[in-house]
Amino acid sequence: MTADIRRTAAELADDLASGATTSVELTQASLDRIGAVDGAVHAFLQVDAEGALAAARASDERRAAGQVASALDGVPIAVKDVLATEGLPTTCGSRILEGWVPPYDATVVAKVRAAGLPILGKTNMDEFAMGSSTEHSAYGVTHNPWDLTRIPGGSGGGSAAAVAAFEAPIALGTDTGGSIRQPGAVTGTVGVKPTYGGVSRYGLVALANSLDQVGPVTRTVLDAALLHEVIGGHDPKDSTSIDQPLPALVEAVRQGASGDLTGVRIGVVKELGGEGYQAGVLARFQESVELLTKAGAEVVEVSCPHFVHALATYYLILPAEASSNLARFDAMRYGLRVLPEGVDAPSAEDVMRATREAGFGDEVKRRIILGTYALSSGYYDAYYGQAQKVRTLISQDFARAFEQADVLVSPTAPTTAFPIGDKVDDPMAMYLNDLATIPANLSGVPGISVPSGLADEDGLPAGFQILAPALADDRVYRVGAALESLLLEQWGGPLLDRAPDLEGASA
Structure with a gap:
């Protein structure tokens, strides 16, 4: 395995800027890694080696001419197969769209291309984003790189697994009820659901229009902020798009990475914990809250009764x-x-x-x-009709809670990754995996999942969720970066460094 694939997107961008590597070298390293391990992981449905390398060559030519397109120009990316990609099949994990090639790009895909990121291919997902395990794909199950017998979360398990397995440094996912954040929690990656309307949904094959949101899947909070700034912003093609600029997300990360949260009020949601939550997940959550307290944050308990x-x-x-x-x-x-x-x-x-x-x-x-x-x-x-009324009550719970706290926190998912096949025939048990993430989608507020450590029972990753008011995405990045910085110091290095080496593995 080459050293490049384990570096973060921000580090790779620095390497490109310094001339230490080229986009062609980085893209080829990712393609080689996909060839070596994706037979076991099955994160990808299509790999576009030719297109990715052509985009990488164009990036290198721009850089040589002093015309860099963005901070991430030349860094390869994977795209969830629910986003339209001109010239590449978009199946949504369903047989009913097998072989369909869109004649246009989703807005976020067009922005990624314009920013110079080579697209490695399309990642596996639960069919039409319906699922929490990526077992409901018509094209086979994706496996968790931490334990190939376990699920990688869903519906965007392919994007999360690709990032966790070092097949791609960053990826795009979509979050309808937790489909970025829950896979992030169980694979030890960072997943962000932006404010509803903060990232264009044009070209996203809709599951539920009032809930769907495109967002970043990465290995660090900084990488997520860098990608979010590429894909975010107003889009006249999307009637739900918010016509105002994004907050300064990268700056918020840099502020948070100092580890100082003096004056920040953090609300622990009473209803998102306790019975039904794995003991190891709760233990890592409590430890993370204690770290935030030591960083100067004021921690209070808040109640959101309609959750x-x-x-x-x-x-x-x-x-x-x-x-x-x-x-x-x-x-x-x-x-x-x-x-x-x-x-x-x-x-x-x-x-x-x-x-x-x-x-x-x-x-x-x-x-x-x-x-x-x-x-x-x-x-x-x-x-x-009644459900829409309760949805309003949930939004009112958020509004009252944000009067008491700047951000709200909870475990991202009740448990770590469960064995493949364990819940596939039990819909209710499957639906409970999104217990903590769903409220954010119902109200449109932004959220992030940051790895909080490994659960004692099984040694698998758990996630820490941070939620903020609508349009205050910078808050989740600031607090997420602070927690990440404190945990990295405690762990002595990235959590993913503890994941198994997949070279030679088979599913």
Whole structure:
């Protein structure tokens, strides 16, 4: 394994600036690593070696001419397969989109290209982002680099696993109910859900329009801030995009990395801990809170009583929006088309029925049925309408809590990574993995998951979640950077340095 692939994106950017390496060398090193270990990890669905190397050569030519496109120009990146990429297949982990090649780029992908980051390929995911384990992909399971018998989280387990396995220094993910932060927690990586509307959703294949958000998947808080500044900002193509500049995220990281949090009020959410949370996860959380206290932060307990209803609220709103969004996959315009057997002259309805039966997996069908029922005549007010009212109450809980604290904190996920196959047939057990992350999506506030250490029971990573008010993304970066700095000093180096070497491993 080459030394380059273990360096952070910020360090790689410095190496490029100093002439110590080239983008072609970095990109080839990542491609070599993918070739060596992805047979065991299965983080990628498509690898675009030719396109990545062409972009890397263009980056090196720009740098030689003194025309650097961004701070990350030349640093390779992986992209979750739910984001449209011109010329590269976008499947959303579903058979119904197998082989579909978009004629355009998602706005975040276009920004990444314009910033000069070579795209290594597309990462695996739960089908249409429905899942917490990346076991619901039509193209196979992704494995956690810490333990190949365990899940890497979901739905964006492919992006998190690629970063944790040193296949890519950074990646793009999407977070609908925790799909960046929960994989970050169980793989020992950093995952950020920006403020809703702070990063364009144009070109993101929608699961739930009012919940989805694109964000960074990285190994450090600084890397996340650097990538967030590349992809963030207003986009006129997205009607939900916020028309105002991003806060100074990199500056917030540098401020936090000093380890001084004097005057910062940190609220521990009473409802996001205790029963149902693994003892080792809670132990690492408490240790992290104590470190923040020693850094000068004032810690208070806050109560958000309606958070206990967040899971039920989410699983009415999300399926309702998903059932509407997935109606477009009708076998008439693009994607898979299956002709029903034994029908001589099938109608459009016959073809649609056969295609959706063959093209959608069990979890997608389950959520379409739930959502269609919740929106049906006679049940809309009783289910979907009531869920929207509770959503408002959850937002009001956040507003009151942020009057008492500058940021709110909790464990990111209740447990460490569970064994592959352990919960795939138990939807309710699977849904509980997003218990702590869902409230942020329902209210649109930003959140970050920072590795908090290894749980005593299994030696697997746990995550520490930090939430801030909408548009105050800089707060999560400042506190996240402070915690990361304190933990690195305590650990004597990056947590991922303790992960197994995957060379020669097989799934």
